[in-house]
Amino acid sequence: AWPAWLLLEYMMRVAEGLSSLRFAAFELGEFHWMLMLALYGLVWWMVWRYNRGVKAL
Numbered sequence: 001a002w003p004a005w006l007l008l009e010y011m012m013r014v015a016e017g018l019s020s021l022r023f024a025a026f027e028l029g030e031f032h033w034m035l036m037l038a039l040y041g042l043v044w045w046m047v048w049r050y051n052r053g054v055k056a057l
Helices: 001-020 033-053
Strands: none
Touching: none
8 A cells, every 4th residue: 555655645746736836727717618519529520530530450
């Protein structure tokens, strides 16, 4: 259990350190839900098109 604790402690300290940077988070402001839906649709379409061309093993 000690190695798992050590790894998790390291990950938590890195996350805390990076989250304290001033540019770690920013506010987008108004974001219409229809725009979000369209962007998700675009990502889905791009993944679908990519996977259509990839041959399965």
